[in-house]
Every structure is written in C-alpha cells, then in structure tokens.
Amino acid sequence: MAEASPDPALEAEALAAARERSSRFLRGLELVKQGAEARVFRGLFLGRAAVVKHRFPKSYRHPALEARLSRRRTLQEARALLRCRRLGIAAPVVFFVDYAFNCMYMEEIEGALTVRDYIQSTMEAENTPQSLLGLAERVGHVLARMHDGDLIHGDLTTSNMLLKPPLEHLNIVLIDFGLSFISGLPEDKGVDLYVLEKAFLSTHPNTETVFEAFLKSYSNASKKSKPVLKKLDEVRLRGRKRSMVG
C-alpha cells in the first residue's frame, strides 16, 4: 500500500499541527492591537523583543477570497520590508514568516509612538501645527526614497508610521506593508500620495500646512517627483469631478 505521492490527508494533518503550534505560541503573547488586517502581539522571539502580526481568517469573506488575500498580503509585507532595508528606509527587521498560518514575526520598535498619536498630542498641547513642519519634512524624505525605489506602500496613513525614541530625533519607521507592491508608474505613486492626503487631512483637522510641507519636501527629495505630483493633481480632480448620482 505504499504511496508514491504525498497523502493529502497526511499533509492536511501536518498543516493542522503546524497551525496548532503557532496558535499555542500566540496564546502566550500579549495582544497589542487588533488592526484592520491582523492581530498584533508582543513577545520574545529567540530572545529578541518581537511583534507578531497574525492575519487571522476573516470569516466575513468567502473562504477562497480570504485565503487568496491573507496569503498574498503576508507575502507582500515580508517582501516590502526586505526591500525597505535595501533602500535604506527604516522598517522592522523580519525574523520569520509562517506562511501556513499567515503570521509574521518581526523586530519590535521599542517605545515607539505612531505619528498619528504624536501629531494628535502636539495639536492638543500647542493648538498650532507650527512645530510639526520638521516632522513633515522627514516624512517627505522617507516617502520620496521609497517611491524612487519603486515601492508603493498601499496604505499610507499616520497610523502606519512610527516614531522611534528618542522622539525629538524624528526617526520615522514605516510599517504595515500588506497592501504594498512594486511599481514605477507615476499613477501608482500619485494614488499612494492621494490616499495619504485624505487620511492625513481627515485624521488631523487644521494641519493643511503640515501636508503642504510634506509635499514640498517630497518633491525636493525625489528625483522623479514631477510626473507623480502631476498624477496626484489628476487623481484629486477625478474625485472632485466625479458625478454623484443616487
């Protein structure tokens, strides 16, 4: 009764066992946040401070669609984080990726604050965006470098940028690359900026000058900014011109 090809039942069993091991490991960790995509845990991985991002199955989605998306995004995120390092952009180091469980183990940026929280507390304390212009400039530099390296983030918001302590050094670490992809097209980069612009201005009222400072810094720092900013204008206009019936 020897089988030439692997027994699918055995394979499924092995997969189930691997999943069980992973989920047992996660249960021992501290849940930090349930984001839109994943549960994010904190703990130790081989003695190092780690963040574990688990794309658990979303039961609202059709199983076939769910499997396709979670797998693709885990893969894209791992790839993009590696590309960031090559481009000299600060991003967490990937320790290990568990594709059976759509789980990514990465370096924890210890004591980090999201740029969102940083802007919010600055606005609350000072009531003016004046002191945020330096931050905007830094973000412009980082995103220019990312786009010049043909990396599209896909979900640019102030929640997906961390500030690494000491905060006053304004060291920006990019995270959350599940929707990222590689493209050299100005259209894709323009849409990336458009998504950020909307998220930025709706999250942080009265910070228009900060976003302008960001764009200025981006356009100075990027070698390919001209066609990208032209596309940004086009995409904005499309939004404003869209007929809104119903």
Added chain:
Amino acid sequence: MPVVLGFEGSANKIGVGVVRDGEVLANPRRTYVTPPGTGFLPGATARHHRAVILDLLQEALTEARLTSQDIDCIAYTKGPGMGAPLASVAVVARTVAQLWNKPLIGVNHCIGHIEMGRLITGATSPTVLYVSGGNTQVIAYSEHRYRIFGETIDIAVGNCLDRFARVLKISNDPSPGYNIEQMAKRGKKLVELPYTVKGMDVSFSGILSFIEDAAPRLLAAGECTPEDLCFSLQETVFAMLVEITERAMAHCGSQEALIVGGVGCNVRLQEMMQIMCQERGAQLFATDERFCIDNGAMIAQAGWEMFQAGHRTPLSESGITQRYRTDEVEVTWRD
C-alpha cells in the same frame, strides 16, 4: 416642536417626508424605473419627478394629518446629484416655501443619509459607510465636519452593480441591486475578480470592465451561471467595502459602524459587516429600504437639525449643485 417638510429627488427616486422632533410622520416615495438594459437619463427622470411631486406632497400631508400651517420649514436637496432632477424638485420647494411663507433650507444629500441613519438606529458616533448609486465613502465625524477617510477613486459601488445588471439585462424593478441580491442567493461558484483596495480607498472600474468583458464568454462557455456572477460580484465588492470600513474603524479607534445609502439595504452586505463588527467587539447599525434608499424624511431630518441650529437658505442662494462634498458642510448642530 418644529415640523420640517423634506423634498428629495437627486436621482431616480422622488420622496416627500415630514419629520417632527425625531418622529417620521410621513415618507411617501416613487421610483422612476427604466426597462432592463437601460439606465435613467436626467431629462426623463426630471419629467417623471415633475409629474408626481404634487401628488406626493399631498399624500405626505394627508398621511401626517397636517396642513401647510403646521409646517415650520421646507428642506430640499441642494446636491449632489443629477442636475435636471435636482432642479425640478428645488423649484417646487422654493415655490411652496414662498406660497406658505416658510423658511427654506438646502440640504446636502449625503448628510441627509447620515442624519437619518443616526436618528433611526440611535448610533452615537459611528464610522459611516455610505454606499449608493453615486457615492461610496467611509466617513467619521470630528470637529464639526463629517470627514471622508476613504472613498472610491473611480465609480461608486451602486453604479458598478447597476451597470453590471445592464450587461446581464437584469430587471431594474424595483432596483437592479435588489435583483442582483436575489440572484446571488442562488449562486455557488466564486469567479475570481480583481480586488482593488488602496488603504481606505477602493476602486471598482477594474472589476466592472473585467466582468463586462468576461461575462458573455464565461456564460457562453457554460463555465458559470448568471447567478454565479451576481454572487461573485457581491462577495468581492462587499468584502472590499467591509475591509475599508474596518480599516477606518481601526485607524479612528471607533467601535460603531453605520451603513447608509441605497446599497446599504443589501442583507448580505449587512451580514458581512455584522461578522466583522463581532470579530472586533464593535456594534453594527443599519436600516431597511424605507430609510436606506433615498427618501424625503432624510432631507427633513437633516433640515430639522439645521433649522434648530439656526440655518436658513435665502432665496438668492437656493440653487442646486451637482457636486457637493460631504465634508464641505460645517456641522454646527453637533458638539
């Protein structure tokens, strides 16, 4: 105890509603239905609205057991929407306001949907998914504006569904979306479609052109049924909508979701959103077709809030506008 009369006619529905302090006293509506394979055009839609609006007005007053003297304010949809239908309704609102000597208030249609949703469901500070034939937006309130966190970067989800229905010659009665929903219940096979989410934004034009192109071929080859296509389209576009709503909730730290707009009465969309909310310990609020689909009461309700906050639209500014963004309105009636 102000009583507000609301006129809505920005697309193919026309409605007249009466609201008194959070109570909907009447809300009759008519729909301009076109033959399968066709959409509604501005001129013909405006003619339809003109033909029925006075009957609807009479019906609303009768049902509410009120006369013109009991009305304190006339609200009408200023935009966004189709020019001709908007104008045909605004003319009636202006005329009635002058005849009865009542103040007039121009209302943003999207704000009408949101305020109606809040009134009916009691949601206090929700992340709002506004989905209709012309709009797809994820909205949250802060500092006196309904701020748009995400939206479609091309066509609206309802527009995508309606145009898909035309390809398959699905009936427009009572609405293409309703018939797609019924057919989808009998679909089994998931046809792989493009899935395009960009942060809190979405895109539907790629799906539509893919399906317009592939549908005839797939159907002719017997690879799937029209029901399978309806099922696949719904599963894909609704998953995208739930995803961007969840992303906005995570980003804003919100624990309430509210679905408004015509596509919002789709039970499968509500079901998917409900599962998402459960998985993050949040609460879902939704309404049925009476209040989801364009209606007069929603304009009356937003008008009521504005009236109480002291808004008035002088006759010289009582025009219409086809484009009118949700975040243009200063929301003075909320803290």
